[in-house]
Amino acid sequence: MEHTDVIIIGAGPAGLFAGFYVGMRGLSFRFIDPLPEPGGQLSALYPEKYIYDVAGFPKVYAKDLVKGLVEQVAPFNPIYSLGERAETLEREGDHFKVTTSLGNTYTAKAVIIAAGVGAFEPRRLGAPGEKELEGKGVYYAVKTKAEFQGKRVLIVGGGDSAVDWALNLLGTAKEITLIHRRPQFRAHEASVKELFKAHEEGRLTVLTPYEVRRIEGDTQVRKAVIFHNGTQEEKELEVDAVLILAGYLTKLGPLANWGLELEKNKIKVDTTMATSIPGVYACGDIVTYPGKLPLIVLGFGEAAIAANHAAAYANPALKVNPGHSSEKAEEKAPA
Numbered sequence: 649m650e651h652t653d654v655i656i657i658g659a660g661p662a663g664l665f666a667g668f669y670v671g672m673r674g675l676s677f678r679f680i681d682p683l684p685e686p687g688g689q690l691s692a693l694y695p696e697k698y699i700y701d702v703a704g705f706p707k708v709y710a711k712d713l714v715k716g717l718v719e720q721v722a723p724f725n726p727i728y729s730l731g732e733r734a735e736t737l738e739r740e741g742d743h744f745k746v747t748t749s750l751g752n753t754y755t756a757k758a759v760i761i762a763a764g765v766g767a768f769e770p771r772r773l774g775a776p777g778e779k780e781l782e783g784k785g786v787y788y789a790v791k792t793k794a795e796f797q798g799k800r801v802l803i804v805g806g807g808d809s810a811v812d813w814a815l816n817l818l819g820t821a822k823e824i825t826l827i828h829r830r831p832q833f834r835a836h837e838a839s840v841k842e843l844f845k846a847h848e849e850g851r852l853t854v855l856t857p858y859e860v861r862r863i864e865g866d867t868q869v870r871k872a873v874i875f876h877n878g879t880q881e882e883k884e885l886e887v888d889a890v891l892i893l894a895g896y897l898t899k900l901g902p903l904a905n906w907g908l909e910l911e912k913n914k915i916k917v918d919t920t921m922a923t924s925i926p927g928v929y930a931c932g933d934i935v936t937y938p939g940k941l942p943l944i945v946l947g948f949g950e951a952a953i954a955a956n957h958a959a960a961y962a963n964p965a966l967k968v969n970p971g972h973s974s975e976k977a978e979e980k981a982p983a
């Protein structure tokens with residue numbers, strides 16, 4: 649059993665920043681997250697999109713914000729338990745015990761839940777070949793545009809992600825076909841206009857109302873068979889990649905059974921970010937309180953509150969107020 653002062657469930661922006669503050673207070677901490685890398689929604693869903701509403705950054709790539717958060721917390725020696733999901737949370741005497749999907753058990757004096765929208769996973773189509781070829785050309789997100797360099801790509805979806813990526817991959821992918829099961833798109837009007845302009849100019853192909861019948865390949869995707877969902881007429885497309893952007897399913901997951909007071913699938917917190925279980929704090933998209941907005945900047949503020957209260961809970965010798973970081977810094981700004 650591995651012990652730290654604090655366990656942080658979720659390594660999205662709120663969790664990472666909570667870790668920074670716990671570290672500033674001189675306490676040890678562990679992040680647990682089922683995703684393979686830190687950053688939460690920013691890494692998994694939109695690493696190469698600009699964010700315009702983080703204070704102090706007129707615009708910042710989601711992946712660069714995550715890089716900065718990881719760098720900021722690094723001096724405090726965080727332990728990352730990635731690729732595992734927190735399954736149970738129990739109190740045992742004066743500490744909490746968390747077990748994970750890998751069967752590991754971790755203990756801590758206080759817990760911060762920063763689990764965002766809960767366990768989120770891409771909406772799969774359920775088409776034959778899709779599961780077998782996942783990781784071999786079937787994608788549910790764009791991590792880097794370079795993955796699609798020179799490839800023939802089939803994009804599936806009708807929302808902002810599908811339309812934005814069809815346009816964004818122009819100039820990177822060799823060929824782009826976008827299919828959607830309805831004639832109408834749910835994306836921003838301006839983007840849809842741009843999409844059809846690109847279609848008319850022959851820079852990409854849009855087909856509606858089309859769906860995927862099956863995906864074929866061996867060590868990698870070779871072909872997709874699509875069909876018109878009115879006439880059932882099939883088309884075979886020779887493609888190297890199928891990018892499925894049909895949205896995400898979010899579930900509260902195991903958290904729902906931890907005995908926390910919830911409201912509409914969110915964890916209720918008070919003004920100290922305390923949950924209904926003493927010693928368990930929460931921050932970010934997972935929390936609700938009057939006036940809550942699901943924004944990164946609010947998550948940062950909540951993380952600072954949750955972390956400092958959790959630190960004082962884990963070590964009652966600590967005051968809640970951390971003081972000013974500028975007074976602790978050893979480095980002086982250049983003259």
Ligand SMILES: Cc1cc2nc3c(=O)[nH]c(=O)nc-3n(C[C@H](O)[C@H](O)[C@H](O)COP(=O)(O)OP(=O)(O)OC[C@H]3O[C@@H](n4cnc5c(N)ncnc54)[C@H](O)[C@@H]3O)c2cc1C
Pocket residue numbers: 657658659660661662663680681682683687688689690693694698699700701732733734735762763764765766767768901902903931932933934942943944945947
């Ligand atoms: C396309 C898109 C664009 C956006 N643009 C903006 C924007 O411009 N500005 C803005 O402010 N916000 C934006 N957002 C919203 C923003 O991304 C979220 O508010 C933010 O990610 C919330 O951070 P978080 O740390 O609370 O949660 P998340 O980023 O969701 O991270 C939570 C982490 O917890 C993990 N987790 C879940 N369950 C468990 C469990 N049981 N055990 C362990 N780990 C668990 C998840 O795997 C995840 O990594 C956007 C969102 C999307 C999808």
